[in-house]
Amino acid sequence: MTLQRSPDAFSADAGKTPTFEQSAKVSLADTQLRRNLGKATQTIRAKRAAAVEEMPDWERLREAGRALKERVTRHLDEYLLRLEESVTRAGGHVHWARDAEESNRIIAGIAKAHDAEEVVKVKSIATDETKLNEYLEGEGITAHETDLAELIIQLAGETSSHILVPAIHKNRAEIRELFKEKLGARGLSDDPSDLTNAARLYLREKFLKAKVGISGANFAVAETGTVCVVESEGNGRMCTTLPPVLVTLMGIEKVIPAWRDYEVFMQLLPRSSTAERMNPYTSFWTGVSRESGDGPNEFHLVLLDNGRTGVLADERGRQALSCIRCSACLNVCPVYERTGGHAYNSVYPGPIGAILTPQLVGIGKPGPDSLPYASSLCGACYEVCPVKINIPEVLIHLRGRVTRHKQDGGGLKGRLDPENAAMKTMARVFSDRKLYEGAQKAARVGQWPLARDGAIGRLPGRLAGWTESRDLKAIPKQTFREWWKARNGSPENGSA
Amino acid sequence: MRVALFITCFNDTFFPETGRATVEVLERLGHEVEFPLAQTCCGQMHFNTGYQREAIPLVRRFVEVFAPYEAVVAPSGSCVGMVRELYPMAAELANDKRLLYEVEELAPKVFELSEFLVKRMGVTDVGAYYPHHVTYHPTCHSLRMLKVGDAPLELLRAVRGIDLVELREARECCGFGGTFAVKNADTSTAMLSDKLRHVLDTEAEVCTAGDNSCLMHIGGGLKRQRAGVRTVHLAEILASTEEAN
Numbered sequence: 001m002t003l004q005r006s007p008d009a010f011s012a013d014a015g016k017t018p019t020f021e022q023s024a025k026v027s028l029a030d031t032q033l034r035r036n037l038g039k040a041t042q043t044i045r046a047k048r049a050a051a052v053e054e055m056p057d058w059e060r061l062r063e064a065g066r067a068l069k070e071r072v073t074r075h076l077d078e079y080l081l082r083l084e085e086s087v088t089r090a091g092g093h094v095h096w097a098r099d100a101e102e103s104n105r106i107i108a109g110i111a112k113a114h115d116a117e118e119v120v121k122v123k124s125i126a127t128d129e130t131k132l133n134e135y136l137e138g139e140g141i142t143a144h145e146t147d148l149a150e151l152i153i154q155l156a157g158e159t160s161s162h163i164l165v166p167a168i169h170k171n172r173a174e175i176r177e178l179f180k181e182k183l184g185a186r187g188l189s190d191d192p193s194d195l196t197n198a199a200r201l202y203l204r205e206k207f208l209k210a211k212v213g214i215s216g217a218n219f220a221v222a223e224t225g226t227v228c229v230v231e232s233e234g235n236g237r238m239c240t241t242l243p244p245v246l247v248t249l250m251g252i253e254k255v256i257p258a259w260r261d262y263e264v265f266m267q268l269l270p271r272s273s274t275a276e277r278m279n280p281y282t283s284f285w286t287g288v289s290r291e292s293g294d295g296p297n298e299f300h301l302v303l304l305d306n307g308r309t310g311v312l313a314d315e316r317g318r319q320a321l322s323c324i325r326c327s328a329c330l331n332v333c334p335v336y337e338r339t340g341g342h343a344y345n346s347v348y349p350g351p352i353g354a355i356l357t358p359q360l361v362g363i364g365k366p367g368p369d370s371l372p373y374a375s376s377l378c379g380a381c382y383e384v385c386p387v388k389i390n391i392p393e394v395l396i397h398l399r400g401r402v403t404r405h406k407q408d409g410g411g412l413k414g415r416l417d418p419e420n421a422a423m424k425t426m427a428r429v430f431s432d433r434k435l436y437e438g439a440q441k442a443a444r445v446g447q448w449p450l451a452r453d454g455a456i457g458r459l460p461g462r463l464a465g466w467t468e469s470r471d472l473k474a475i476p477k478q479t480f481r482e483w484w485k486a487r488n489g490s491p492e493n494g495s496a
Numbered sequence: 497m498r499v500a501l502f503i504t505c506f507n508d509t510f511f512p513e514t515g516r517a518t519v520e521v522l523e524r525l526g527h528e529v530e531f532p533l534a535q536t537c538c539g540q541m542h543f544n545t546g547y548q549r550e551a552i553p554l555v556r557r558f559v560e561v562f563a564p565y566e567a568v569v570a571p572s573g574s575c576v577g578m579v580r581e582l583y584p585m586a587a588e589l590a591n592d593k594r595l596l597y598e599v600e601e602l603a604p605k606v607f608e609l610s611e612f613l614v615k616r617m618g619v620t621d622v623g624a625y626y627p628h629h630v631t632y633h634p635t636c637h638s639l640r641m642l643k644v645g646d647a648p649l650e651l652l653r654a655v656r657g658i659d660l661v662e663l664r665e666a667r668e669c670c671g672f673g674g675t676f677a678v679k680n681a682d683t684s685t686a687m688l689s690d691k692l693r694h695v696l697d698t699e700a701e702v703c704t705a706g707d708n709s710c711l712m713h714i715g716g717g718l719k720r721q722r723a724g725v726r727t728v729h730l731a732e733i734l735a736s737t738e739e740a741n
């Protein structure tokens with residue numbers, strides 16, 4: 001497995017992020033990766049389909065989930081203020097972070113105030129987005145990831161390639177070797193339960209020692225201030241209950257209106273993500289533990305903007321903020337299945353990443369701008385999304401934004417771009433019947449140096465990508481309209 | 497019924513035989529087919545590649561040309577998908593309420609061939625004869641955008657002499673995706689190679705679909721591998737008769 005370490009879309013040098021095409025080339029060449037991915041995504045895909053099949057009211061649940069999330073996006077300001085009020089009432093502290101930098105400063109400040117040199121973390125993509133671990137390291141604080149998969153990639157010094165199964169690109173044998181080396185686990189087999197035990201032994205000690213736990217959040221209820229983490233391994237429960245201080249970093253879009261809304265999301269999420277009727281561990285907490293002494297006695301909720309309020313301004317694009325990070329869209333995506341997550345160069349890979357990343361970091365950077373094009377628009381993602389995000393529609397919409405940005409902001413270079421020039425010419429041709437018919441004839445004449453036996457084996461220039469693996473059909477002698485005119489004695493129905 | 501044929505620029509230029517077959521099937525069923533010569537391109541390539549402002553005049557043109565007809569039929573799921581699903585978005589981008597209204601009036605009258613026959617007209621047997629091993633690939637846009645469901649299969653099952661073989665993982669995208677096939681040629685090829693493997697596994701002589709763009713991609717791959725499997729548009733199978741064979 002080759003290690004990919006290009007700057008991701010959320011890093012400081014995001015402008016240098018490679019394009020999807022460039023990174024996909026690397027991933028596609030890795031046959032082991034493709035085998036691992038193909039196997040994993042196909043298994044999880046079939047399981048999800050079966051879990052959803054059981055639900056007679058699935059489509060109505062999806063619609064309810066979509067509607068709830070849409071309401072949140074529309075009244076985000078109100079719900080967030082209500083959430084702040086509820087959390088504060090329950091004894092928690094609420095912090096507002098404009099961007100990654102501010103969020104990191106707040107969290108590091110809390111850790112330092114408690115002299116914590118080590119913190120334990122339960123999986124949180126928001127902290128990957130803000131690069132919290134690196135920031136803490138710079139402040140002399142070690143962050144231990146406690147999800148099995150997150151631990152694996154942290155030990156390997158890699159980055160996550162899937163929202164939910166971050167180490168989907170690694171197989172058991174690779175993991176055993178890693179644990180032997182990094183955890184000093186001797187005589188280890190590659191049996192999953194053995195691997196899990198080795199990790200468990202290592203992590204238990206960390207849980208008991210840490211003064212500060214850090215988590216993300218799947219949801220937070222505005223009405224009650226109750227935060228929720230959904231997980232499978234129990235490490236989330238430990239992170240949020242064992243350390244005396246708990247810090248939760250949450251993107252502002254994760255707020256939901258009322259406690260009863262869990263009814264909808266807790267049916268949608270587990271089946272969509274792990275294909276389970278219910279996930280093993282769901283932790284809810286409201287503020288701090290008071291009399292019981294169970295759970296943290298200090299709780300901080302950090303509300304992260306980092307580009308989200310900007311996304312709200314785009315009425316079509318903002319449905320991306322409804323995402324509940326189930327990863328169903330990744331698992332069904334034929335592009336993701338072939339390239340894996342690293343090709344997206346973002347903490348949010350797959351179809352959702354392709355619409356979320358460029359919006360969060362802003363249009364105008366070559367890497368993220370290439371993401372909306374990383375799709376054949378097959379629509380498999382939209383079909384499974386539990387909150388009905390119309391991903392293909394947003395992909396197309398963002399392609400429009402990227403193109404307009406280039407055309408309008410790119411100066412002479414933008415206008416002279418060969419693709420732009422070709423598209424403009426073609427648009428002109430298509431808007432005039434005479435030009436169109438002339439172009440059909442010209443194309444037929446123009447192809448003769450390329451065509452052999454009714455097929456073209458090699459195209460010049462930027463179109464060569466097509467003919468690397470496919471022949472192109474040559475243009476036949478008579479267009480359809482020529483045939484029609486000959487047959488019908490050229491009746492001119494319709495205006496020219 | 498008086499039906500306007502929307503041939504699509506791609507079929508007009510590259511696959512006239514599909515257009516002729518569509519006319520043949522519709523006329524055989526007693527429809528009066530008209531071909532408005534003013535039609536050019538629906539604007540899908542421009543719109544989906546991001547050149548959306550450039551697509552707006554093409555949207556206007558399409559609406560103008562086809563608005564007078566009771567039904568518009570095209571042998572292409574993806575171009576019909578453009579008209580039905582994406583024209584409203586184009587009209588919104590143009591910030592043109594009138595265009596939006598016209599688009600919404602027109603959209604329900606535009607059909608992909610199989611859905612026109614099966615869903616609109618309730619016909620499955622079109623009197624075709626095609627004595628070959630055939631496998632059917634449901635294209636993504638007809639399947640997920642237009643939701644044509646089993647309409648093409650129902651038509652194929654009613655063809656006399658045909659031996660229809662099921663395609664494994666049929667619903668998987670073939671990797672075409674318009675300009676995706678050029679912009680992300682490597683990924684597209686990786687998707688194609690799995691599709692080709694499944695097609696070859698059926699041992700069919702012919703792979704059919706409702707969209708020549710996907711078929712050109714699949715057929716181009718088969719031809720490069722000298723696999724000996726042909727790609728044939730659904731309309732051509734439906735047009736085929738005993739006399740022609």
Ligand code: SF4
Binds near residue numbers: 322323326328386
């Ligand atoms: S976009 Fe939809 S399917 Fe994809 S991760 Fe988010 S909620 Fe799940």
